Structures are given as C-alpha cells and as structure tokens.
Amino acid sequence: xxxxxxxxxxxxxxxxxxxxxxxxxxxxxxxxxxxxxxxxxxxxxxxxxxxxxxxxxxxxxxxxxxxxxxxxxxxxxxxxxxxxxxxxxxxxxxxxxxxxxxxxxxxxxxxxxxxxxxxxxxxxxxxxxxxxxxxxxxxxxxxxxxxxxxxxxxxxxxxxxxxxxxxxxxxxxxxxxxxxxxxxxxxxxxxxxxxxxxxxxxxxxxxxxxxxxxxxxxxxxxxxxxxxx
Numbered sequence: 001x002x003x004x005x006x007x008x009x010x011x012x013x014x015x016x017x018x019x020x021x022x023x024x025x026x027x028x029x030x031x032x033x034x035x036x037x038x039x040x041x042x043x044x045x046x047x048x049x050x051x052x053x054x055x056x057x058x059x060x061x062x063x064x065x066x067x068x069x070x071x072x073x074x075x076x077x078x079x080x081x082x083x084x085x086x087x088x089x090x091x092x093x094x095x096x097x098x099x100x101x102x103x104x105x106x107x108x109x110x111x112x113x114x115x116x117x118x119x120x121x122x123x124x125x126x127x128x129x130x131x132x133x134x135x136x137x138x139x140x141x142x143x144x145x146x147x148x149x150x151x152x153x154x155x156x157x158x159x160x161x162x163x164x165x166x167x168x169x170x171x172x173x174x175x176x177x178x179x180x181x182x183x184x185x186x187x188x189x190x191x192x193x194x195x196x197x198x199x200x201x202x203x204x205x206x207x208x209x210x211x212x213x214x215x216x217x218x219x220x221x222x223x224x225x226x227x228x229x
Contacts, residue, residue, distance in 0.1 A: 002031070005160045009221030010213065027210040028163040029178040031185055031203040035138050036071055036115045037160065038078070040128040042105045046209070049082075049130040049150050052108070056085040064089045065108035066097050073224040074133065074157050075110050113199030122184055133158055140199060156219055161224045162210060174207045189215050 018159045019025070030086055038049070044063070046052045056063050063086040067075045072088075086108060086177065093099040098115070100106040108130075115120060119140040122129035129144035134157075137146055146152075163181055165174055184206030195202050205213075 001025070003160075003215065004069075004159055004223070005158075006160070009217045010070050010073070010160040010224055013222060013225040019216070020153055022116055025165050026167055026169055027214055028165055028174050028206055029181050029185075030160055030162045031181065032195060032203055033158045033160050035132070035140075035199045035201055036067075036110050037072075037113055037118070037122065037132050037138065037141060037144055038075065038108065038110050038130040039101075039118075039122065040108050041101060041106065041132055042125075042127055043102050044107050044128065046130075048130060052130060054060050056060055057083070059214055060085040061087075063087065063107045064105055065110075066091055066101075067110035068094060068097075070157070070159055070224055071110045077157075077224070078131075078147075078152065082150075104193045106206040113138055114197070115199070118199075128130050129201050138199075140196065141191065157224065158201075160217075162214075171207070178205070178207050178210070 003021075003025070008025075011017060011019055039053060040046055044055070044218050046055050052063075056140070063072075063073070063084075065075065065086045066072075066089045078084065089097075089100075089106060091100075097106060097109065098111070101109045101111075111118060119125075120140045121127045122144065129141050129151075131150055132138050132146055135146050135148035137144065147149070163177070165177070185195075185202045185204040190204050194200075
C-alpha cells in the first residue's frame with residue numbers, strides 16, 4: 001500500500017480509524033516528499049511574504065485563504081508564527097479552490113508545486129510565490145524563499161508518500177522491495193520524467209531508515225494535530 005503522511009502521522013491522532021498504523025502496517029520505504037508553495041493571487045498587492053503580513057495588518061478583514069489536509073494545519077502554524085491576518089475558506093475539493101484562486105476570489109493558497117502550470121505561473125510572476133517549507137528552496141521555483149529565510153522557526157513539515165506492507169510480512173521481503181523501489185525512485189530518468197514535473201522530491205531508503213523517520217514524523221504529527229483543535 002502507498003500511504004500519505006496525513007493517514008499515518010496525523011489522522012490517527014484526531015479520530016478513530018479502521019486501522020492502527022503501528023500494528024497493522026510495516027514500513028517499506030519513504031517514496032517522495034510532496035512539495036507545496038504558499039502563493040498569492042496577482043490582485044493582492046504584495047511581492048513577498050513579509051509584504052503579505054504587513055498588508056494583512058493594514059487590511060485585517062480583506063484576505064482569505066485555503067489549503068487541504070496537513071497543508072491547512074501548516075498554514076495555521078505559519079499564521080500563528082507570523083501574525084498573518086486571514087480568513088480560512090473551506091472547499092469541498094481542490095478543483096473548486098483552484099477555480100476560485102485563478103478567478104481571484106481566493107487570495108492566498110497553498111497548493112502542490114505539481115499543480116498544472118504552477119511553476120511557470122510563479123516564475124513568470126503571473127501569481128506570486130511567497131514561501132516554501134523548511135530551509136531548502138524548490139528547484140522548480142528557485143526564486144521563492146524558505147521558512148528559514150523568512151525568519152520563521154525551523155519546522156520542516158512536508159507531506160510525503162510512503163510504501164507499506166501488511167503486518168507479519170517477513171523482513172527479507174520488505175528489504176528487497178525497498179531496494180527495488182529505491183532504485184526506481186532515485187533513477188535520473190524516472191525523476192526527470194515523473195517526479196520533477198509533478199513537484200515531487202525523491203526519497204527512498206531502507207525499511208529501518210523509514211521506521212526511524214516515522215518515529216520522528218509522528219512527533220511532528222502531534223504538533224500539527226494540536227493546530228486542529
């Protein structure tokens with residue numbers, strides 16, 4: 001199975017689920033990070049994240065924003081840390097949010113970099129790229145600064161997709177499959193054809209490395225879950 005960070009590290013802390021991620025699944029390998037960017041519609045008169053914060057203080061009732069899943073919680077954290085003043089708008093699906101953002105009815109959005117034409121639109125200035133998570137810029141949108149560059153605390157939270165198998169599977173099988181996955185994920189041709197255009201960052205690694213990562217990611221998930229209450 002391929003599971004997301006929301007399913008493994010956050011949702012189990014928020015509600016009762018029909019599975020126990022620690023007992024029912026065995027980690028195989030972390031596959032990719034899903035890279036997102038905080039963007040503003042061109043109608044918002046700002047060019048940087050700091051200008052957005054200043055504008056929101058001068059116009060505290062004007063800005064609205066949206067995001068989905070753990071991305072919503074991460075933007076909530078950014079708002080708390082920076083003092084941004086914006087009103088959250090809930091959408092049933094990303095298609096509706098995309099439509100409203102393109103139409104200027106949604107002012108600030110936190111979509112995946114792999115969204116159609118997003119890198120081109122950010123790089124051309126058609127929409128304003130404001131900030132990306134962590135301390136490492138994203139190659140597809142190299143001019144957009146990171147949380148660290150904007151003076152936010154070190155909170156490198158990114159959604160990810162990872163491979164799991166049912167509990168009870170023999171270790172030799174998880175090790176072999178992790179090796180096969182990793183070879184594909186890290187192959188330059190695969191990265192260039194499938195991952196980079198989709199806004200994914202390749203990962204891979206052993207089951208043991210993934211298990212260690214999950215232990216730390218659950219701590220991050222607990223911090224994110226607090227933002228949902």
